[in-house]
Every structure is written in structure tokens, then in C-alpha cells.
Amino acid sequence: MMKQELAKVITHQPIQGDYYNITLSTSEIAPLVQPGQFLEVLVPNLADAVLRRPFSIYNVEEDSVSILYKVVGKGTRAMQRLAPGDEVDVIGPLGNGFPSLANGAYPVLIAGGYGAAALYLHARRCLKKGAVFIGGRAALDILCAEEFRQQGWDVQISTEDGSLGDRGLITDLFDRWLKQYRKIHGIQDPIEIFACGPEGLLRAVGDRAKNNQCSGWLSMDRHMGCGVGVCLTCVIKQKNSEDDWQWARCCKDGPVFESREVLWDE
Numbered sequence: 001m002m003k004q005e006l007a008k009v010i011t012h013q014p015i016q017g018d019y020y021n022i023t024l025s026t027s028e029i030a031p032l033v034q035p036g037q038f039l040e041v042l043v044p045n046l047a048d049a050v051l052r053r054p055f056s057i058y059n060v061e062e063d064s065v066s067i068l069y070k071v072v073g074k075g076t077r078a079m080q081r082l083a084p085g086d087e088v089d090v091i092g093p094l095g096n097g098f099p100s101l102a103n104g105a106y107p108v109l110i111a112g113g114y115g116a117a118a119l120y121l122h123a124r125r126c127l128k129k130g131a132v133f134i135g136g137r138a139a140l141d142i143l144c145a146e147e148f149r150q151q152g153w154d155v156q157i158s159t160e161d162g163s164l165g166d167r168g169l170i171t172d173l174f175d176r177w178l179k180q181y182r183k184i185h186g187i188q189d190p191i192e193i194f195a196c197g198p199e200g201l202l203r204a205v206g207d208r209a210k211n212n213q214c215s216g217w218l219s220m221d222r223h224m225g226c227g228v229g230v231c232l233t234c235v236i237k238q239k240n241s242e243d244d245w246q247w248a249r250c251c252k253d254g255p256v257f258e259s260r261e262v263l264w265d266e
């Protein structure tokens with residue numbers, strides 16, 4: 001059930017680089033949130049913009065929610081100017097969110113950039129802790145590593161420029177882990193993957209899920225117009241069978257899809 005709320009900014013802090021953490025008082029939305037769901041924020045002080053902006057719900061307390069965002073354009077630049085006490089119109093929680101970990105599975109989270117924000121609540125609520133792979137261009141793009149560690153997760157990091165963790169793509173690090181996790185880490189359970197990040201990463205993670213015959217839950221980061229299932233800006237092709245597909249809305253039917261359901265564009 002989604003709610004619309006006028007939420008007061010409680011705290012708003014820079015984290016690192018272009019990333020900020022904003023906490024909003026939302027007594028109606030907060031208790032309803034499931035990991036992987038998102039909010040549509042109507043950014044104030046944005047003269048020409050009527051569209052809301054989608055942000056994953058990073059964390060939840062009894063009557064507040066937090067967003068971890070990167071300043072990339074005019075909406076997020078305007079958001080950056082919000083101060084404690086300001087009010088923001090928000091709709092949420094939206095989308096399906098991540099499913100609970102399957103019985104007996106070993107959880108593997110894979111995040112690219114601010115995708116870490118979408119996975120953190122899942123990590124916090126997951127009863128069994130596993131491995132989390134966090135990748136980004138440079139050290140400043142690696143978010144929440146300490147927070148995942150504090151929740152008991154085995155954190156693996158890679159950056160494209162080698163400024164933190166391994167140098168290279170996070171999928172390269174994941175591939176190396178896949179080859180040895182049974183032997184070195186003694187993990188016997190089948191793995192289940194949960195991922196959020198840019199499309200290239202999700203596609204690569206989906207391939208690995210298929211090759212390893214495990215579930216791969218992908219949270220799709222699509223441009224959104226309405227965020228509530230009406231405008232069809234956010235559609236992807238969802239497979240019904242090997243030769244049949246239908247349009248699915250990332251905002252309403254997703255943003256989380258199982259990798260076998262997604263028919264990627266050529």
C-alpha cells in the first residue's frame with residue numbers, strides 16, 4: 001500500500017564525493033517499507049520540474065526513512081539544498097522489492113555505485129549473512145562498505161581505477177570468488193544473488209546467475225516518469241516463455257525482476 005506524505009527533513013549530510021544521505025520523517029511510509037522498494041520525491045525549489053525523482057529506500061527506522069543519493073543533475077542539485085526542517089512531498093513505498101532469501105540459500109549481494117543503497121536494508125534484515133560485492137569507478141563511489149561489515153557481511157570491493165579494493169570490474173572479482181568459494185570459504189549451500197546497479201552490471205550478473213543455475217534478483221534502474229505505473233516510461237521486456245514476452249513496468253511490476261524473466265535489448 002503506498003502513501004503520500006509531507007515529510008520533514010531530519011538530517012542531511014554529505015557522505016563522500018557527490019553522495020549525500022538525507023533522512024526524512026515519514027511516520028506512515030516507514031512501517032510499510034520492504035527492502036528494495038523506493039520513494040518518489042517531489043523535489044522542491046525546482047522551477048521547471050513537475051516530475052518526481054525515484055530513490056531507493058536505503059534505511060528505515062520506526063518513523064523515518066533515509067535515502068543515499070548522488071548529485072547528477074538539476075533535481076538532485078536542488079535536493080542538495082534541502083535543510084533540516086524543510087518539507088518534501090514523497091510517495092512510497094513503491095515497487096515490489098527483493099524477495100526474502102530462499103530457505104537454505106547463501107546470499108550474495110552485488111552493488112554498483114549507489115546500488116549499494118538499494119541493498120543495504122535487505123542486508124540488514126536478512127537473517128543469514130553472506131557476501132557483498134561493491135564496485136564503482138573509484139574509491140569515492142564505494143558506498144556503505146563499513147555498514148555492511150557491521151551487519152556481519154563479508155565485504156569484497158573493486159574499483160575500475162584501483163583506488164580501493166581490487167582493480168577492475170566487480171564482476172571480475174565475483175568470477176574469481178565463484179571459482180573458489182566452496183573450497184576456500186567452505187560454503188556448501190546454493191547461492192542466491194541480489195543485485196542493483198547500472199544495466200551493464202545487471203546483465204552480467206544475470207548471465208552468471210543463469211550459468212550457475214541460481215536465482216538472480218536484479219533491481220532495474222530505469223528512467224521513470226510517474227513512478228506509479230501510468231506513463232509507461234520505465235518498461236522492459238519480460239519473458240513469459242522462450243518465445244513470448246510482454247512489457248512490464250519497472251516502477252510497478254518491478255523494480256526487481258528475476259534474471260531469467262528479463263529480455264535484454266540487443
Ligand SMILES: Cc1cc2nc3c(=O)[nH]c(=O)nc-3n(C[C@H](O)[C@H](O)[C@H](O)COP(=O)(O)OP(=O)(O)OC[C@H]3O[C@@H](n4cnc5c(N)ncnc54)[C@H](O)[C@@H]3O)c2cc1C
Nearest residue numbers: 053054055056068069070072073074075076114117222223
Ligand atoms: C528505482 C530507482 C531507484 C533509484 N535509487 C537511487 C538511489 O538510491 N540513489 C541515487 O543517487 N539515485 C537513485 N536513482 C537514480 C535517480 O532517480 C536519478 O539519479 C535522479 O532521478 C536524477 O535526477 P536529476 O534531476 O538530478 O537528474 P537529471 O537532470 O534528470 O539527469 C542528469 C543525468 O542523470 C541521468 N539519469 C537520470 N535518471 C537516471 C536514472 N534513473 N538512471 C541513470 N541515469 C539517470 C540523466 O540521463 C542525465 O545524464 C534511482 C532510480 C530508480 C529508477
Ligand code: FES
Nearest residue numbers: 225227231232251
Ligand atoms: S514510471 Fe510511469 S509507468 Fe513506470
